Amino acid sequence: MPRNGDANDGHAALLADRAFCLNLLRHLMLVRKFEERVYQLFGQGKVHGTAHLCVGEEATGIGTTFALKEGDLMFASHRGHGQAIGKGIPVERIMAEILAKDTGVNHGRGGSMHIADIGHGVLGANGIMGASGPLACGAALYVKMKGIKDRAAAFFFGDGSSNLGAIHESMNLAAVWGLPVMFVLTNNGYGMGTPLKAAVNDTDLTKRAVPFGMKSYEVDGNDVLAVYLTATEARGYVVGNGAPALIVENTYRTSGHSKSDGNLYRSKEEIEWWKARNPVIRFTERLFEGGYAQGDIDEADRWAARTVDDAVDYAMGCPDPAIDDFERASYA
């Protein structure tokens, strides 16, 4: 069970902002439908390689990226489709990359695990656990050395990678150098199939901030408004104080780790319990409580479905990439 965040303050004000909430809902649904479509395309043999889906974790990617500003720099995790969509990369360019097309954001050279779009501040999703921690420190060092105000570097990692030396080293570096890094820890309870309690002795991951003198936040990662409010507060702290912060977002991945996942490490009942509490359902319930109509929900659902359909149509029609000189392309 995730610990609930304390952030009910601010929810009412946000719920009153119709345009914001409906946009948030659209994007939650977009990530959900995007991931479901990637899964389906996999089944049809149209996606090559691998993909790590974030079904069930949509609120972490969307809630956090909605709290970022346009110029903010972001390093996504290997389970990063939702993070990339939230940061504003056009969905069709992400889909084209997953389908290995030339029009993909990486021109078909990276695939699902490496979505990058510098123009949107996405300095890449990384296939090596925890490796983006040091890179995020470097991006934040650039911000600091250039004296750029109101800009953060956000970096997504998981409960599994929280045990890597690179994470601890980068937390220490960011803290001792005063770098504006948001360490966004998406705690989905499993490192691949290894449960958190088998990987760490103390499952309170906010304590990872303590030895480095870092501020930490914890939030119910299936409550998109809570994630947004917490990430906004953390961002404000990071840029305001020139110091890093850890944000632990407790959630659950209802999709498999990757296509190889036979779900041998968890029960159907556990998955179903979480499916019934997924971020789309949770937010929809909040919206009804806030006076939104079924029509609002349906409209967001249609928009998301149409956006994914359009993205797939676009990507399917795109050419495969070609490289004339691979050795030259490896260097600047």
Add this chain to the structure above:
Amino acid sequence: MREMTYAEAIRDAMSGEMRRDEGVFLMGEDIGVYGGAFGVTRGMLAEFGPERVRDTPISESAFVGAGTGAAMMGLRPIVELMFSDFMAVCYDQIINQAAKLRFMFGGKVTVPMVIRAASGGGTGAAAQHSQSLEAMFCHVPGLKVVAPSTPRDAKGLLISAIRDDNPVIFLEQKLLYGTKGAVPEGDYAIPLGSADVKREGGDVSVITYGRTVQMALDAAERLAREGVRVEVLDVRSLYPLDRGAIIGTSKKTGRVVVAHEAALFGGFGGEIVSVIADSEAFFHLDAPIKRVGALHCPIPFNPGLEAQVLPSAVRIEAAVREVITGGV
């Protein structure tokens, strides 16, 4: 021209580039007040301040990765690793991150970073502080690898490495730090990928780089007394590699010795030999190519044992004699 040591030439290159381009900065362990473990950065803190001569925690993964991240944003970090052996501590950041990002991200980023590292043995520093690991980095597409043998080359190649838009592994030979030579003043760049004939000769070619260049020159001097004219080709830059110069000297002499300080087996010398074997130079060979390198053994601490493991002028001289007498 000014007479200076190899270490001073490296400092001269860095200081000149830092004056020229404010995006160039240094990171590393104890490079500030301490001046670096080998004194290479001595005095730079006073001129450039702690923002640009940045002491790091002992966290190689974090600061090499931070160099990559800063380089992705357009800065030009020079990261000092106290010993090249420590590249193994941050292997992921070099191999899976710095080397990969440009290609993997569709050519949209550059990583203009130099990783300077003190390389090689002969100092009694034992197995974890004496390695020559260049072949491992040459094997990774996306990296460039440079190993200068003289103060002049160290300055010229480092300036090019700093201006290069790719991650460059710059291997400084720690026993060469104190060696002196004439170095051009001011802005002096040597293009990466250009070999240099350190001594001309027509009988035998010794193709080498790094610390074994001086050993080859010593061997050549002794052999000259017997009338054997040895050409010493210093490849200087391992990737990109000046294939033309290797083929050229091999065709010229027809007898080749390849030497390096690194362990022979799997060493970069194999690549040099394959350049010859793969080219028209093959038809000009009058004898099998001989290679000289370290034994396949961790570097021992005891000075006598260390000397037995590492190559020497004597061993290079013996190899030259072999390719002369072993002709067909």
